[in-house]
Amino acid sequence: MVVVIDPCYEELGAKVVSLGGFDVLDLEYKVFPDGEVYFRVLGDVSGRDVGVVVGCFPFGQSDCVLRGLFIVRTLKDLGAGRVVVVFPYFPFARQDKRFLSGECVSARVVAELVNFAGADVIATVDVHAVDVYGFLGDRFVNISSVPVWCDFFRREFGRDFFLVAPDEGRVGVVREMARVLGVPYTGFRKVRDLRTGAIVGLELLDEREFLDLVSRFDIAVVFDDMISTGGTAARVISKMREMFNGRIVAAFTHGLFLPGSVRKLLKAGVSEIVATDTVKNAFSKLSVAPLIVDFLKKVLRG
Ligand code: R5P
Numbered sequence: 611m612v613v614v615i616d617p618c619y620e621e622l623g624a625k626v627v628s629l630g631g632f633d634v635l636d637l638e639y640k641v642f643p644d645g646e647v648y649f650r651v652l653g654d655v656s657g658r659d660v661g662v663v664v665g666c667f668p669f670g671q672s673d674c675v676l677r678g679l680f681i682v683r684t685l686k687d688l689g690a691g692r693v694v695v696v697f698p699y700f701p702f703a704r705q706d707k708r709f710l711s712g713e714c715v716s717a718r719v720v721a722e723l724v725n726f727a728g729a730d731v732i733a734t735v736d737v738h739a740v741d742v743y744g745f746l747g748d749r750f751v752n753i754s755s756v757p758v759w760c761d762f763f764r765r766e767f768g769r770d771f772f773l774v775a776p777d778e779g780r781v782g783v784v785r786e787m788a789r790v791l792g793v794p795y796t797g798f799r800k801v802r803d804l805r806t807g808a809i810v811g812l813e814l815l816d817e818r819e820f821l822d823l824v825s826r827f828d829i830a831v832v833f834d835d836m837i838s839t840g841g842t843a844a845r846v847i848s849k850m851r852e853m854f855n856g857r858i859v860a861a862f863t864h865g866l867f868l869p870g871s872v873r874k875l876l877k878a879g880v881s882e883i884v885a886t887d888t889v890k891n892a893f894s895k896l897s898v899a900p901l902i903v904d905f906l907k908k909v910l911r912g
Contacts, residue, residue, distance in 0.1 A: 611910045612660050614651075614685070616677055619665020622698060622887050625899035626663055630906060635660060637681070647673070649680050656689035659910045663902065664697050667890040668866045671701035675720055679727045686728030693729055694909050696902055698888035699836075699864045700734035706742040709804045717742050721750060731909055735888050735898050736835045736863040739779070751909075753901050755863050755886060756783065760790045762884075762896045763831065763861075769793050771829035771859075776800065776846040778815075784833055796820050798846055812845050821853060828856040836864035837885070840871025847878035857881040863898075865891035 613632040615623030617639040627634055638650040662685070664678040678695055685693045702716035721743050724732050733751040737743070743750040763771070775784035775797030788795035796819050801811035814820050824830070832846055843860050850858060858881050865885030875883060887894035 611906065611912060612655070612658055613906065614660060614662045614681055616663060616665040616674075616681075618670070618673070618677065619667060619890050621890065622665060622897070622899060622902075623663040625887075625897055626902050626906070629899050630903035632661065632906070647677065647680065649677075649684060651684055651688055655685055657691050659691040659912050660685050660693050661906045661910055662693065662695040664695060665890065666697065666699040666701060666888070668868055675701050675723070678724055682724060682729045683727040691911070692731070692909070694731040694733065694906065695724060695729045696733045696905070697724075698735050698898060698902065699866075700737050703734075703738040704836075706739045715742070718745075721746060725749065733902075733905055735886075735901065736783075738835060751905065753898070753905055754783075755898055755901065756787055756790065758886065758896050758898060758901060759833070759861065759863075760787055763787070763791060767829055767831070767859075770827065771831055772796065772823045772827050774798070774830055774832045774846065774850070776832055776834050776842050780834055781815075783835070787833065794823055796823060798849070800842060800845075809841055809845055812849060814849070820850075824850075824854040824856070829859065830854060830856060831859045831861055833861045835862070836866060837862040837871055838866045839868050840874040843880075844871075844874035844878040847875065847880050851879040859884065861885070862893075864888050865893055867891050867893070 611632045612635045614635045636652040640648045662681050666674040682693050682695050702720045705716040735753045736755050737752045740752045773784045773788050773795040775781045777800035781797045784795045797815045799813050803810050860880045860883050862885045883893045884895045885891050885893040887897045
């Protein structure tokens with residue numbers, strides 16, 4: 611089985627290749643003086659299924675989409691069999707609806723473009739809201755990070771903690787983790803200003819339940835699909851700190867960690883920060899590589 615690794619973020623792709631025992635398809639990559647990128651596939655792909663792992667990092671989402679498009683399209687032009695592209699973090703996923711009239715539903719447009727470029731399957735990890743990609747049917751696959759998180763939490767904290775969903779959008783996945791781990795969970799309700807994106811309201815879903823949990827546990831884990839500015843997690847942690855002196859662990863699948871975000875978390879009273887390696891970041895204590903390997907082995911032939 612052969613895999614292309616995005617030259618701009620090789621670490622995760624390299625883990626996938628070494629763990630999965632895949633062959634690497636070489637690429638020549640360069641950036642012209644005017645900033646335009648250049649790709650050349652080195653090797654024969656005709657008739658072969660190819661996996662592509664596209665990297666992503668802060669401020670790099672647009673480039674990440676473009677790299678994915680160029681690589682996928684070129685592989686198809688060269689006669690590859692099925693092209694399965696993995697965006698460990700799916701760019702633009704949060705703009706998944708028209709919050710205000712006239713807005714571009716970027717999440718959908720990106721998926722349409724990648725599909726149009728020739729991807730037979732588009733996969734990602736913990737996409738913000740999977741429904742927007744429903745039009746692609748089984749050509750869009752969302753890989754859940756729950757198994758790697760549960761292994762990590764079990765190893766670190768046993769069952770001596772409770773989980774917290776920072777907003778209603780995360781309650782489902784937090785409930786699932788709580789079920790697998792046999793620990794309790796609770797959550798918050800968050801309201802954003804649709805125009806500015808600022809958080810204008812944050813309240814516990816059930817304050818009595820929260821007070822009961824803090825009286826019984828010394829560790830709380832706040833789990834979110836992503837951190838960007840750190841505004842959500844910092845607001846949640848500050849609110850928790852009004853009632854909880856224990857250890858607060860902030861856990862994120864996609865660690866964009868924009869400048870200032872870590873400072874916000876520290877100021878709010880976080881005890882520990884942990885993320886996966888879907889995005890290049892300094893807190894990636896666990897890897898989604900095993901999940902991507904399992905997925906690619908299921909879908910790639912040859
Ligand atoms: C929003 O619904 C997401 O799940 C995250 O809570 C949010 O995107 C995090 O962004 P920030 O760190 O800027 O608050």
